[in-house]
Amino acid sequence: MAFNLETNYCGFQCKNPFFLASSPVSASGEMIGRAFDAGWAGAVTKSISFLQDETTLSLTPRMLPVSTAGSRVVTGMGNIDFVMDKSVDDAFEDFAQVKKRYPTNMLIVSIKAHYREEDWKRLARKAEQAGADALELCLSCIDSEAGVMLCQDKALMTQVIQWVKEEVSLPVIAKLSLHVNDIGDMAVCAAKAGAAAVTAINSIHGIGPLDSETMVHIPNIMGKSAPMGLSGSFIKPMVEHCVYKIALAAKTQPFQIAAAGGICNGLDGVEYLSLGAHILQSATEVMYKGYGLIDPMLRYLKKFMEEKGCSSLEDFRGHSLDHMVPAARNLSLKQQLAAKIDPGICIGCNRCVISCRDGGKQAISMTEDKKAFVDTKRCTGCGLCRIVCPVGTIRMEEVKRS
The missing domain is CATH 3.30.70.20 (Alpha-Beta Plaits)
Structure with a gap:
């Protein structure tokens, strides 16, 4: 039986639904190229911001293990990784070269900025010139000037999307956060502003464990700590709920969905696809196991489709959504x-x-x-x-x- 793993995302025909998420796994063209050679259909670059031109130094350490219930087993990761170690122009040139070498793989460039029209438009223009197939707007990082994540305020988010849409013709993807009142409502707002898709979600804010010797929470950087972004397998149920809410919202305001969070194997991918996701972005598990992770994920997806008699992803995409009720009291x-x-x-x-x-x-x-x-x-x-x-x-x- 032939299996068609292709998925059309923002007008680009992808050979399978598996993408690198915006993170250290997609920080350079050379890295993305190796991932494409391994079988990944696409990649979202590590976010590019003008902060890179102010400093190319990185915090150390910036990736920390997260465990629960006193266990030494690592169930997730916390990170304070927020800047690329190259200039903005060097980053765009690097990604432009990988796009030239791999024209049939989708390259989505992630950009982020403060709430300034000029910055968003300049970054969008540079990304388009570099040959990006789409733009992912990182609207889910704390913005020091606005005082909130841009995706937490409809007016701010709408304005940023419109600024970018005015400047370039590329498909725009809004990367959202769990830290909102109603993520489905925010996704609809992004779509109405012109976003072709939304990514759910960025990492979840949290605090690292306490070092009882120093009485400072990790990461301990010269006696000070800070909130971290949490990722990994333990956030998957929360992200699935976000995808579920967004998929319901997409029935009234059509747009596409990228799932990002806790995708560690093929079964995780199937779960997200069955809730209505179009592509699957993975980062933390790739950081642990490498780009070769794609092989068992593809094998599982093909085996699942064979067992269910599915010839394409459309045969089961969104299937479980029809079996969900609004709340447990409805069961x-x-x-x-x-x-x-x-x-x-x-x-x-x-x-x-x-x-x-x-x-x-x-x-x-x-x-x-x-x-x-x-x-x-x-x-x-x-x-x-x-x-x-x-x-x-x-x-x-x-x-x-x-």
Whole structure:
């Protein structure tokens, strides 16, 4: 069976939906070229701003590990990486050369500036001259003059998009943030202003863990710290909710969607596509594993399509959106489940007993032979026990309740 992985994004026919996100993985033409050789369909460059002409020095360290619940396992990354280490003109020349070498790969140039018409127009003009296929406007970084992210204020965001649209004929993409009241509403606003697509989302603001020795949160730079941008696998559920809200909004004001956040493998990609995304941008996982990550992602996507009988991405794009309801209260109470534990697999660790006792309905106890047992009359099917079970012995089965 032949699989068509192509997707049309902002008028450009891409061989697959996988792109490098604007980040250190797309900081130079040489790097982007190697990614294209590996199989990535497109790239969004690291953001170009006039701050580069003021300094080419970078903060160090600027990428920090993020863990949760006291674990040493890294579940994400925090970064304070905000400037390219080359001048604006050198950056544009570098990206112009990679576009000449790879004309069939989509090159989206990311630009950012303060709320100044001249700066946005100059950057847009330089990007167009460099051969960019589209522009991604980084509207989701803190703007020191406006006092807010540009994407948090409809008037400011609309004005920036219109400035750029007045200056160039390239498709414009608005990069949005989770840190807004209603991201679907902001996406519609961007589309009405002239954006052909939106990217959801930029990194999420957070604070790094505390170094108990110095009593300074990381990153510790000469005794001072600052909020970080959080990225990686642990933000994916939040980003998926953003894509869901944006996809719903796009039904009334058509525009395209780039998903960016926590895309680590092919399954993640399928989830975003099923919510309505058109392309998939990855950065943090690429930083961990390299551009070769594209191979298993493409293999998974093809296997999924084969198993589902899909010949193109359009066969399942947006499918799960039709199965979402606005809130949990809209779901049916007719489905009633209770936990069932397989004593042959249970290792008697007692975790489910403790969780059910202190966070559930006190429905699980230990038998004399150290096996967990569920009283289905007390169990209300919350599913907490299944989460804490380390060996996967607990399943949920239908029961009758009055």
